[in-house]
Amino acid sequence: MPFVRAPHPPTGPGPLLVLVGPPGAGKSTVASALGVRCGLAVRDTDSDVERRAGKPISAIFVDDGEPAFRALERAAVADALAEHDGVLALGGGAVLDATTQELLAGYRDAGGTVVFLDVSLAHAAPRVGFNQSRPLLLGNPRAQWQALMDARRPVYEAVASMRVSTDGLRPAAVAELIHDQLTVAPEQRASSPTNRRPGE
Ligand SMILES: Nc1ncnc2c1ncn2[C@@H]1O[C@H](COP(=O)(O)OP(=O)(O)O)[C@@H](O)[C@H]1O
Numbered sequence: 001m002p003f004v005r006a007p008h009p010p011t012g013p014g015p016l017l018v019l020v021g022p023p024g025a026g027k028s029t030v031a032s033a034l035g036v037r038c039g040l041a042v043r044d045t046d047s048d049v050e051r052r053a054g055k056p057i058s059a060i061f062v063d064d065g066e067p068a069f070r071a072l073e074r075a076a077v078a079d080a081l082a083e084h085d086g087v088l089a090l091g092g093g094a095v096l097d098a099t100t101q102e103l104l105a106g107y108r109d110a111g112g113t114v115v116f117l118d119v120s121l122a123h124a125a126p127r128v129g130f131n132q133s134r135p136l137l138l139g140n141p142r143a144q145w146q147a148l149m150d151a152r153r154p155v156y157e158a159v160a161s162m163r164v165s166t167d168g169l170r171p172a173a174v175a176e177l178i179h180d181q182l183t184v185a186p187e188q189r190a191s192s193p194t195n196r197r198p199g200e
């Protein structure tokens with residue numbers, strides 16, 4: 001079923017939907033599931049950064065450092081917000097950047113939808129695992145993840161227009177929830193638990 005499109009940002013096409021949240025929330029996976037389900041193009045800023053750098057994120061962190069990664073990420077997010085008109089998954093730390101926060105606020109003000117995929121440590125840990133691909137979780141992944149989430153939760157809540165708890169839901173079910181939220185009438189949406197602004 002096609003989406004009922006939210007109003008476009010006035011300055012460009014803009015994504016239909018932007019996914020934010022911590023590592024293991026399922027941003028990349030749910031973006032793909034939504035793309036398949038709804039026939040939408042999918043873009044992931046982590047993939048854009050890796051393509052531009054010509055190496056994996058873990059290698060960027062080791063060779064060039066986190067600030068260099070964040071600069072590449074800031075540029076990738078700005079480009080994607082301007083160019084992409086499908087589903088956009090951000091990397092988990094992208095929303096910490098002040099420029100990105102401003103761009104997302106403008107996107108939302110223009111009618112764009114930013115979805116915070118929420119997840120608890122118990123559900124994120126098995127998803128993220130202990131591999132080397134997420135450099136910020138090296139050492140003690142569970143403790144690192146929880147500290148990161150505690151620090152970032154207010155930011156995820158501030159930039160989002162919708163929060164979806166993914167605990168115990170398969171990616172396809174998360175995609176279905178988001179799809180259903182965006183295809184119901186706005187007046188029904190306002191009273192739905194998944195569409196309250198975080199904190200409301
Ligand atoms: N809702 C979910 N339930 C179970 N596993 C999931 C879910 N969402 C994602 N995964 C799995 O968790 C891992 C991380 O997902 P990913 O989409 O890369 O998360 P993110 O992009 O938010 O870091 C992948 O192996 C993916 O298949």
Ligand SMILES: O=C(O)C1=C[C@@H](OP(=O)(O)O)[C@@H](O)[C@H](O)C1
Nearest residue numbers: 022023024046091092093134135
């Ligand atoms: O949370 C973070 O700071 C990061 C999350 C990763 O993306 P995912 O959230 O898609 O795993 C990736 O951008 C990088 O390892 C840094």
Ligand SMILES: [Mg+2]
Nearest residue numbers: 027028046091
């Ligand atoms: Mg991802």
